Amino acid sequence: MTRYQHLANLLAERIEQxxxxxxxxxxxxxxxxxxxxxxxxxxxxxxxxxxNLQLITPQPRSGYFVAHRKAQPPVPAMSRPVQRxxxxxxxxxxxxxxxxxxxxxxxxxxxxxxxxxxPTLKPLWKELSRVVQHNVNEILSYDELxxxxxxxxxxxxxxLDAGSVVTADDLIITSGxxxxxxLALLTICKPGDIVALESPSFYGTMQMLxxxxxxxxxxxxDPGTGISVEALExxxxxxPIKGVIVVPNCNNPLGFIMPEARKRQLLALAQRHxxxxxxxxxxxxxxxxxxRPSSIHSxxxxxxxxxxxxxxxxxxxxxxxxxxxxxxxxxxxxHMKYAASGTNVxxxxxxxxxxxxxxxxxxxxxxxxxxxxxNIETYTCWVRQFFPCGICVTRPKGSYMLxxxxxxxxxxxxxxxxxxxxxxxxxxxSLFSASGKYRNCLRINCALPPNEKHRMAVEQxxxxxxMAMEE
Amino acid sequence: MTRYQHLANLLAERIEQxxxxxxxxxxxxxxxxxxxxxxxxxxxxxxxxxxNLQLITPQPRSGYFVAHRKAQPPVPAMSRPVQRxxxxxxxxxxxxxxxxxxxxxxxxxxxxxxxxxxPTLKPLWKELSRVVQHNVNEILSYDELxxxxxxxxxxxxxxLDAGSVVTADDLIITSGxxxxxxLALLTICKPGDIVALESPSFYGTMQMLxxxxxxxxxxxxDPGTGISVEALExxxxxxPIKGVIVVPNCNNPLGFIMPEARKRQLLALAQRHxxxxxxxxxxxxxxxxxxRPSSIHSxxxxxxxxxxxxxxxxxxxxxxxxxxxxxxxxxxxxHMKYAASGTNVxxxxxxxxxxxxxxxxxxxxxxxxxxxxxNIETYTCWVRQFFPCGICVTRPKGSYMLxxxxxxxxxxxxxxxxxxxxxxxxxxxSLFSASGKYRNCLRINCALPPNEKHRMAVEQxxxxxxMAMEE
Numbered sequence: 002m003t004r005y006q007h008l009a010n011l012l013a014e015r016i017e018q019x020x021x022x023x024x025x026x027x028x029x030x031x032x033x034x035x036x037x038x039x040x041x042x043x044x045x046x047x048x049x050x051x052x053n054l055q056l057i058t059p060q061p062r063s064g065y066f067v068a069h070r071k072a073q074p075p076v077p078a079m080s081r082p083v084q085r086x087x088x089x090x091x092x093x094x095x096x097x098x099x100x101x102x103x104x105x106x107x108x109x110x111x112x113x114x115x116x117x118x119x120p121t122l123k124p125l126w127k128e129l130s131r132v133v134q135h136n137v138n139e140i141l142s143y144d145e146l147x148x149x150x151x152x153x154x155x156x157x158x159x160x161l162d163a164g165s166v167v168t169a170d171d172l173i174i175t176s177g178x179x180x181x182x183x184l185a186l187l188t189i190c191k192p193g194d195i196v197a198l199e200s201p202s203f204y205g206t207m208q209m210l211x212x213x214x215x216x217x218x219x220x221x222x223d224p225g226t227g228i229s230v231e232a233l234e235x236x237x238x239x240x241p242i243k244g245v246i247v248v249p250n251c252n253n254p255l256g257f258i259m260p261e262a263r264k265r266q267l268l269a270l271a272q273r274h275x276x277x278x279x280x281x282x283x284x285x286x287x288x289x290x291x292x293r294p295s296s297i298h299s300x301x302x303x304x305x306x307x308x309x310x311x312x313x314x315x316x317x318x319x320x321x322x323x324x325x326x327x328x329x330x331x332x333x334x335x336h337m338k339y340a341a342s343g344t345n346v347x348x349x350x351x352x353x354x355x356x357x358x359x360x361x362x363x364x365x366x367x368x369x370x371x372x373x374x375x376n377i378e379t380y381t382c383w384v385r386q387f388f389p390c391g392i393c394v395t396r397p398k399g400s401y402m403l404x405x406x407x408x409x410x411x412x413x414x415x416x417x418x419x420x421x422x423x424x425x426x427x428x429x430x431s432l433f434s435a436s437g438k439y440r441n442c443l444r445i446n447c448a449l450p451p452n453e454k455h456r457m458a459v460e461q462x463x464x465x466x467x468m469a470m471e472e
Numbered sequence: 473m474t475r476y477q478h479l480a481n482l483l484a485e486r487i488e489q490x491x492x493x494x495x496x497x498x499x500x501x502x503x504x505x506x507x508x509x510x511x512x513x514x515x516x517x518x519x520x521x522x523x524n525l526q527l528i529t530p531q532p533r534s535g536y537f538v539a540h541r542k543a544q545p546p547v548p549a550m551s552r553p554v555q556r557x558x559x560x561x562x563x564x565x566x567x568x569x570x571x572x573x574x575x576x577x578x579x580x581x582x583x584x585x586x587x588x589x590x591p592t593l594k595p596l597w598k599e600l601s602r603v604v605q606h607n608v609n610e611i612l613s614y615d616e617l618x619x620x621x622x623x624x625x626x627x628x629x630x631x632l633d634a635g636s637v638v639t640a641d642d643l644i645i646t647s648g649x650x651x652x653x654x655l656a657l658l659t660i661c662k663p664g665d666i667v668a669l670e671s672p673s674f675y676g677t678m679q680m681l682x683x684x685x686x687x688x689x690x691x692x693x694d695p696g697t698g699i700s701v702e703a704l705e706x707x708x709x710x711x712p713i714k715g716v717i718v719v720p721n722c723n724n725p726l727g728f729i730m731p732e733a734r735k736r737q738l739l740a741l742a743q744r745h746x747x748x749x750x751x752x753x754x755x756x757x758x759x760x761x762x763x764r765p766s767s768i769h770s771x772x773x774x775x776x777x778x779x780x781x782x783x784x785x786x787x788x789x790x791x792x793x794x795x796x797x798x799x800x801x802x803x804x805x806x807h808m809k810y811a812a813s814g815t816n817v818x819x820x821x822x823x824x825x826x827x828x829x830x831x832x833x834x835x836x837x838x839x840x841x842x843x844x845x846x847n848i849e850t851y852t853c854w855v856r857q858f859f860p861c862g863i864c865v866t867r868p869k870g871s872y873m874l875x876x877x878x879x880x881x882x883x884x885x886x887x888x889x890x891x892x893x894x895x896x897x898x899x900x901x902s903l904f905s906a907s908g909k910y911r912n913c914l915r916i917n918c919a920l921p922p923n924e925k926h927r928m929a930v931e932q933x934x935x936x937x938x939m940a941m942e943e
Contacts, residue, residue: 092807095810096617096806099616099617099810100617112614113614114613114614117609117612117613122612125612126604126605126608126611126612129604129611129819130601130604130605133597133600133601133604134597134601137597138588139790140597140600140790141588141593141596141597141788141789141790141791142585142588142788142789142790143583143584143585143789143790144790145570146567146570146571176647176813176814176816177814177815179813179814180812180813180814183811183812183813183814187683187684187812191662191663191685192662192663205810205814208807208810208811209810209811209812210811211807211811212658212807212808212810212811212812213658213811213812214662317612317613318612318613318614318815319610319611319612319613319614319615319817319818319819320612320817321814321815321816321817335567336563336679336682336683337683339566339570339676339679339680339683340654340679340680340681340682340683340684341651341654341658341680341683341684341812341813342647342650342651342654342812342813343647343648343650343651343654343676343792344648344789344792345647345792346790346791346792346817346820347790348600348790348819348820349817349819
């Protein structure tokens with residue numbers, strides 16, 4: 002992090018904590034420069050950032066003042082989904098969302114694409130070029146069934162950071178996390194089975210359940226601490242649930258990191274009821290805290306956690322490289338990979354293996370964590386500024402998704418339709434429920450660089466929401 | 473085709489037809505040169521080919537003579553599989569086969585890899601390089617759900633050659649033909665359902681059924697004309713069969729092309745019993761005849777044929793680009809793609825679209841047809857030469873697979889194990905049956921260039937078979 006960013010964060014924190022009150026004058030540039038032993042221009046840059054975030058306002062010849070702002074909106078309460086297994090619906094809306102993704106000129110706040118514009122990604126396509134030129138025979142041939150060993154070795158090393166001790170032989174490469182999870186579900190479940198999951202949950206996961214004929218039971222989930230282990234226990238006593246899908250680290254869409262103790266509780270519950278845990282760690286590496294939070298997989302002693310992951314969010318979706326650490330189900334998942342999906346593209350794997358081995362991956366992820374954390378701050382400010390009072394907003398601990406809850410009567414499905422006319426795409430909350438809940442919520446993809454264009458789009462979003470409020 | 477190849481084929485045909493008998497003297501080089509209006513050296517090159525194929529032998533100062541050879545072995549008879557639905561077995565043997573594929577130094581007659589060494593493939597990796605350098609943002613981003621439109625447009629054009637009239641909007645790109653078929657099966661069937669298929673059938677297809685919990689009923693199949701429509705009808709009257717999987721063009725492993733009339737009969741039967749046809753056309757473009765044979769899909773009027781295909785055999789497996797034309801099941805297959813496999817790798821698709829658009833694809837496939845036809849001739853000669861009497865051998869009409877049937881008591885599973893000690897990998901026939909039949913058969917991948925090394929490997933194969941015969 003640069004010095005001025007560090008200073009800006011420090012000041013922003015003090016403002017949030019109320020050390021500087023609304024309307025109060027901030028220390029002069031000179032005073033801050035002396036206090037922190039940094040240059041005048043560093044302080045000026047830090048103040049510029051805070052001004053952009055509209056945390057402070059300059060007054061000519063008097064200095065900087067804490068801006069008059071609405072109070073920090075509260076975090077949404079624990080969710081209260083329908084407490085019985087249901088069939089997932091809403092496919093049409095998701096198809097519309099997917100189609101919007103590739104429309105030219107669209108501002109896509111609704112999808113899940115990461116920021117692909119950073120220079121730290123450059124070594125990746127250099128590696129891709131190198132692979133295409135020097136490994137022709139390998140990239141044209143069939144891949145090994147479990148995927149390229151050199152990549153599995155690198156992934157095993159990465160997984161140590163999350164506390165998981167595995168070798169290349171415990172891992173199976175898949176076509177993204179999506180395919181990892183679908184292989185896991187196909188291995189464990191058959192049509193008609195019931196699987197529990199957090200509520201709200203990523204729409205892709207829920208459509209997967211629908212496609213495979215599996216029923217979903219949505220479990221109350223706290224935007225700060227994750228799935229309610231207590232509610233899950235009640236559900237397990239009532240229904241023949243095969244497993245639970247969780248995104249415990251940098252959850253999509255809520256952004257929480259499950260506290261370690263809750264992870265242990267969840268695992269103990271799974272052991273008591275002999276169910277499996279499908280752990281989706283796709284954004285775990287994008288946690289703002291260091292070291293990154295541990296996976297539930299790292300606590301697993303009897304191989305009941307099937308860890309699914311990919312480089313989709315950390316590197317790039319177009320590579321289609323994910324993996325699964327299927328614990329005691331290794332042989333069955335391997336067969337299912339052969340049966341249902343077949344082998345993978347070797348070129349992406351070879352390029353990624355080199356990207357990690359040469360240290361580019363870690364550099365890139367470090368940078369993206371910072372960028373996303375700053376983006377989330379900026380977008381939160383914008384939402385606070387442009388959206389009406391009475392909203393709740395999550396405080397993500399990682400990744401780049403913001404979840405906004407509006408008053409009960411606001412219909413974000415209508416707002417989304419309205420905004421699409423202006424080429425602004427958002428994901429209404431109902432996509433994240435199997436039973437059509439959360440129509441009054443939305444998820445915003447904050448990987449879109451916080452520039453003027455995107456600020457104006459959030460402003461327009463706010464106007465549409467304000468209009469819907471008044472209806 | 474070059475002149476000398478044309479001439480060699482003509483002479484080989486005459487020998488096969490008995491116009492030149494065993495031991496008979498062939499026309500002199502000069503006479504042939506005059507008869508066909510070609511140069512002396514063209515005739516010499518043609519004779520050289522026939523000599524390599526051991527169809528003729530030179531005698532110093534007397535010219536060329538038709539070689540003394542065993543009689544052309546007969547074609548295997550119609551298969552007689554178990555006539556009831558069974559669960560597919562033999563996964564362990566297939567895993568061993570897959571693992572062998574990437575072992576260094578192995579001669580892999582058992583797998584399905586095409587010949588990737590031809591110069592007509594060069595433009596493909598040039599296109600790949602170009603895409604990596606000039607379309608960075610596209611190759612890193614999420615693909616469109618149905619796949620890249622520019623590729624679907626090219627595929628729609630290719631499909632016209634097989635008589636199918638479709639547009640880009642009727643097609644869904646998949647990760648190879650394997651994934652196309654698995655999406656089709658997941659869409660139509662649920663665990664416990666029964667699907668009919670040719671016997672023998674490609675082991676990958678059968679393991680897919682096993683993985684998805686679908687029972688297989690193997691239908692008697694003629695190595696010349698394909699699946700017995702009559703036997704299928706009997707099975708349909710007896711069992712609740714959901715659909716039938718067929719590879720009607722350049723069948724794997726038998727190499728037949730179903731006559732057009734049989735294709736129509738099969739479709740009419742499917743209509744009468746209201747079942748779907750899963751048509752695998754993966755080698756249809758590699759038919760030796762011109763124009764290529766039509767697909768059953770091209771005859772379909774009510775959208776019950778789900779055509780699955782890919783560029784795996786015609787271009788390269790490592791690209792992982794296939795497609796499905798799912799007829800009236802388009803919406804459901806699209807949802808299943810989103811549910812079970814997710815999007816595809818954009819880079820392969822962009823490179824392939826350019827490869828086809830610029831005419832490189834057609835040039836490459838034309839060349840490969842010729843090469844494979846010559847390879848099949850050569851390998852057939854070798855098998856005739858090195859294998860014992862009493863065998864049956866298929867006469868493939870396209871692609872590069874040869875199926876050899878040995879006397880009942882020969883156990884090719886044991887022979888395969890024996891040969892693997894010499895780094896020679898073969899696929900025993902039992903892999904191609906759901907019920908363990910065809911242990912006395914083997915499939916040989918004739919895409920391996922017919923050089924001295926491979927001739928010696930076939931010789932060693934023959935020795936191992938001879939030893940097994942005597943046991």
